[in-house]
Amino acid sequence: MHNAVDMTPPPVLSDAVTIELNAVLVALTENQPLVLTLEDGTLLPSGPFATEHPTLQIGVRAWVERQTQHPLGYVEQLYTFADRNRPASDGQRRVVSISYLGLTRERLSAGARDPEWRSWYRYFPWEDWRSGPSPLVAETILPQLAAWADAVSDPVLQRERRQRIEVRFGDGTENWNEELILQRYELLYEAGLVPEARQATDRVVPATGTNGQLVPVPGMPMRHDHRRILATGIARLRAKIKYRPVFFELMPPEFTLLQLQRAIEALAGRAMHKQNFRRLIDQQGLVEPTGASTSETRGRPAKLFRFRREVVLERAVAGTKLPLSRPI
Amino acid sequence: MHNAVDMTPPPVLSDAVTIELNAVLVALTENQPLVLTLEDGTLLPSGPFATEHPTLQIGVRAWVERQTQHPLGYVEQLYTFADRNRPASDGQRRVVSISYLGLTRERLSAGARDPEWRSWYRYFPWEDWRSGPSPLVAETILPQLAAWADAVSDPVLQRERRQRIEVRFGDGTENWNEELILQRYELLYEAGLVPEARQATDRVVPATGTNGQLVPVPGMPMRHDHRRILATGIARLRAKIKYRPVFFELMPPEFTLLQLQRAIEALAGRAMHKQNFRRLIDQQGLVEPTGASTSETRGRPAKLFRFRREVVLERAVAGTKLPLSRPI
DNA sequence: CCTCATTATGCTCATTCTTAGTATAAATAT
DNA sequence: ATATTTATACTAAGAATGAGCATAATGAGG
CATH class of the missing domain: 3.90.79.10 (Nucleoside Triphosphate Pyrophosphohydrolase)
Structure with missing residues (x-):
């Protein structure tokens, strides 16, 4: 060198x-x-x-x-x-x-x-908001995090903790930003609310329940820091679907628009407005009809689509817009 | 393990x-x-x-x-x-x-x-579009890239090359996406239009001028792949300023709104509409007036601002919006 | 002092995007 | 046939965006 x-x-x-x-x-x-x-x-x-x-x-x-x-x-x-x-x-x-x-x-x-x-x-049950706000957040996580914030006496630190909770988790029903999954996990870790935090050597202030015991939040832990790595991957994917057509790689060669929508919702952990989703998708010229339809579902048969070749070729730079806003 | x-x-x-x-x-x-x-x-x-x-x-x-x-x-x-x-x-x-x-x-x-x-x-003179489209793109780069695309005989490959050029560089006056700096550099590299491409061992199809010689695009090269790393850093920064308030770290403690605007423009390589920039900035509550003003500039004195403490604390998750659209 | 150039800042307006629907069509299950 | 389910077209209100006009406050030059 x-x-x-x-x-x-x-x-x-x-x-x-x-x-x-x-x-x-x-x-x-x-x-x-x-x-x-x-x-x-x-x-x-x-x-x-x-x-x-x-x-x-x-x-x-x-x-x-x-x-x-x-x-x-x-x-x-x-x-x-x-x-x-x-x-x-x-x-x-x-x-x-x-x-x-x-x-x-x-x-x-x-x-x-x-x-x-x-x-x-x-691993992250509180991250699934597809059928509305996850009750885990309002009922289990927020109360314990509030206790963790209250546990510090310095009012400045306490306010900072409350702000960090608020930014990451909202109020349990609103202001949920699905991209912050990693930051949420890290906050739970810092508050001692995930089992992984117990084995760690660094200073961790564990949250205590009413009986003074650690009350871990539901969600399966992993060894080492693999759950953190998983959170990093999910966060990246959730951020990326909003501006790059990454779902190419996850979908079968032909699919209906509802299948595509459900796939993206599974990743984002949120539901989307169906009509608006379709409008955005075909405005962008990402997909084209194959001409065929399917009647695997019960109702009216849906047209089948495939991704357009040109877009697939340039997927690294091609843009997407989805009716998932980037909140705040 | x-x-x-x-x-x-x-x-x-x-x-x-x-x-x-x-x-x-x-x-x-x-x-x-x-x-x-x-x-x-x-x-x-x-x-x-x-x-x-x-x-x-x-x-x-x-x-x-x-x-x-x-x-x-x-x-x-x-x-x-x-x-x-x-x-x-x-x-x-x-x-x-x-x-x-x-x-x-x-x-x-x-x-x-x-x-x-x-x-x-x-290092990247064609990336500065602050006073309009960089003439380098239309006058030097695009013609050479067009020659590079023409140089391949297979019409399918030729069309793919043309598409890649179009997506990355637009037409020289429109459709410029400042975030694609890395992809542009890589395309120039692949086309043999940057000096670094000559020393590389991998197969590179060099572009040739009218006299059959390599005609490098203006812009200072670096050793090893350091110019590529630099492009990666700029690309990351250009993408990030649009949704995270990273400019905190680059600004002095107090500044005028025009200074902030010029700073962001320097990073993005594009000019912004002044009034709309101000509207967005104060809508978001990123900054607060210090009360003082400056008369270092010639015209009417500008109010001084500082970043708000709460936002600085949470800068890793705080959001920003700028009147720089994320094109396509 | 007056005028001009220059920068700051307030405000408007047309356009586009977004959100949240209603309405209708085409299939299956009973 | 009727209810249910899914697909798809269309609309209207509201928000955000892009472009620009208008006015304010300063220094420079006469």
């Missing part, structure tokens, strides 16, 4: 580290957003980055495809971090984790136990 | 790699967006990630602050890549580069040669 004379840091040996790749692999089935898990749903798939992989992305694709027997469509880097909660001083090499978001069209080996596809709302 | 029996890849030694940290460090002075460079503007600052750094971000902060003698405000991870153009088979450890975007309030050591702050439009 370069060595500008007065810029060079004191000669320090850049240490050897080991790279671990993590994947948040997403699929959609029957209006459920699924994520691939291992070991009874407690881990995301991960694997080492090795010499045989020319690039990181090829590394991720290689072992995900081997594990799932399925070609991986869209792959996007999520985040890289080093040594969260892992000490480096025991003679072992430090581990740097690089996480990826992957989208795939169909799930496979349904019912398998390892790997197993699970709805991500098992 | 976990080891699900039928999931384990063939036992492969996860190889040791070296981590290198790169920084795109941005500041604003006199309506120019500046980036910190080394070695006569040919490199971005980079340094090794070493044992003494508990986390990656602390590592970046540590040596950037040592190099610039200036506290680093906002820091955000950009991208991680391994071995772009670097062979791994010579017995040396592979290098994984992790790049960061940093924002800082004031530049320092003005006029110093190393490190030196430079306007990023020296």
Whole structure:
């Protein structure tokens, strides 16, 4: 590397580290957003980055495809971090984790136990607002967070905590921003309301119930920080669907507009107005009718659509608009 | 790490790699967006990630602050890549580069040669549309890209190339999307129109002028892939200013609304309608008047503003809207 | 002092977008 | 046949946006 004379840091040996790749692999089935898990749903798939992989992305694709027997469509880097909660001083090499978001069209080996596809709302039940405000927020989460805010005596800090709660969770019925899933998880972690927070070494102020005990919020935990990585992936996807047509990779080659709508709603965790959704979709020229219709549903048969070739080719830069506003 | 029996890849030694940290460090002075460079503007600052750094971000902060003698405000991870153009088979450890975007309030050591702050439009002159469409696009870039598209005989490929050019550059006067800076750079690279493309080992189809020679587009190159990293940082920043109040970190504690507008315009590379800008800004409650005004400018004195405390505290989730549309 | 150039700021207005419907069509289940 | 379900067309109120006019407050130059 370069060595500008007065810029060079004191000669320090850049240490050897080991790279671990993590994947948040997403699929959609029957209006459920699924994520691939291992070991009874407690881990995301991960694997080492090795010499045989020319690039990181090829590394991720290689072992995900081997594990799932399925070609991986869209792959996007999520985040890289080093040594969260892992000490480096025991003679072992430090581990740097690089996480990826992957989208795939169909799930496979349904019912398998390892790997197993699970709805991500098992991990984040409060994030599903498709049929209105999740009662978990108003009834369980907000009261406990309020207690956590009250637990600090300094009025300035208390006000800051209340503000942070309000921005992330709204009031339980309004001002819900589905993109803030990661920030919500992190706040719950900080408040000691998720089980993962107990094992952590850093200072955590646990919330206590009326009997002085920790009362974890419903939602399945994962090992290490994999639930946080999952939240990062969901957040990225929820943000991205609003301006890039990522759902290409999740949909079958032909679909009805309602299927498309339900797919996006599954990702966003919110319902959309049907007529407005259709208007936006065909205004944008993302899809074209195949000419056929389906009568798999009960009512009037729906036209089938496919994504337009030109848009698929340029999906990395093509724009989308959805009747999901970017709140505040 | 976990080891699900039928999931384990063939036992492969996860190889040791070296981590290198790169920084795109941005500041604003006199309506120019500046980036910190080394070695006569040919490199971005980079340094090794070493044992003494508990986390990656602390590592970046540590040596950037040592190099610039200036506290680093906002820091955000950009991208991680391994071995772009670097062979791994010579017995040396592979290098994984992790790049960061940093924002800082004031530049320092003005006029110093190393490190030196430079306007990023020296590297991407075609990206400055603040006083209308950049003539470089219509007069230099588009003709050469058109020649590059024509150079392929297969009509399907030719149409695809034309479409990619159109999406990224528009027609030279309209449909300019300032967020696509990275995709534009990559297209110029692919077309062989930037000098960096010549040294690359991968297959590059160089564009040729009328006399059969490579005609690079104006804009200073950098070594390695640092200009690409810079483009990544600018793209991230241009996208982010539209929905998060990142400009906090770049502005002085007090400023006029015109100063704020010029700052954002410098980042976006586009001009905004003054009255509409003001309307949006005060609708959102991002700033509050300090009560004072300034008469540093020639005309009517402008009120001074500061960012509101509440918004600064929650800047990671606070929203912004600017009269810069997210085109297509 | 007067006028002009310059910047700041208030206000309007037409257009487009968005939201939240109503209405109607075409199928299935009973 | 009738109720139910789904698809699709259309509309009207309200909000947001884009473009511009009008006025205010200052310094510079005569």
